[in-house]
Amino acid sequence: MKETWKENPDFDQSKIELVPIQWLWNYRGTNPSEMIDLGNKIVDLDGLWQNVLVNGLTAPLIIRVGIKNKKFRLETGNHLIQIFKKNNIENVPVIVQIRDVCGPEASDTMTEATHNFDWGSEVLPFDENAEYLKPSDVFKSLK
Numbered sequence: 001m002k003e004t005w006k007e008n009p010d011f012d013q014s015k016i017e018l019v020p021i022q023w024l025w026n027y028r029g030t031n032p033s034e035m036i037d038l039g040n041k042i043v044d045l046d047g048l049w050q051n052v053l054v055n056g057l058t059a060p061l062i063i064r065v066g067i068k069n070k071k072f073r074l075e076t077g078n079h080l081i082q083i084f085k086k087n088n089i090e091n092v093p094v095i096v097q098i099r100d101v102c103g104p105e106a107s108d109t110m111t112e113a114t115h116n117f118d119w120g121s122e123v124l125p126f127d128e129n130a131e132y133l134k135p136s137d138v139f140k141s142l143k
Contacts, residue, residue: 002056005093015132016060018091019142024061024074024081029115032078049083060093065138066102067128071116072138073102096133098126 006013036048043051061077074081075097084092099106103116126138136142 001052001089003093004056004058005060008059011060011095012132015134016093016095017134017136017142019061019094019135020091021081021085021089023142024077024092024094025085027063027072027074027115027117028081029074029078031115032082036079045079045083045086048079049087052080052083057093060095062095062097063135063138064097064099064102064106065119065123065126066099066106069101069103069105070119070123071101071103072119072123073116075102094135096135096138098128098130098133 005011005016035042035044038048038051041047057080059076061080062075063072064075065072077092077094081092122140123138124140124143126133
């Protein structure tokens, strides 16, 4: 798989880390749609996999963390982790985005997914003024 995400100018590459699919799987949305809009066409999961094989992964997956509501969620990549797990991809690039709130009540959601997770003891103290952080700077189980 091409690592075209390394060329994406929208992200600070030093904040992107490879994270195990097994870890992400615990925080996936369990109700993603069956069809995916790629902008120029609608595809199923097999079509998404073919697109990734041809074009690579163009951006890291995004986990959002909400400071005020103490929630986090996989904001982008719920379809991707399904195909990566199915095709034995072990690690994927992920970046953490810090927001005041995350989840369906946020005004800038990237998906309509409804899954959210409470911080509990999983989230470490982190720089709340940062826009992006490495996953291991936020999640205890990735240390």
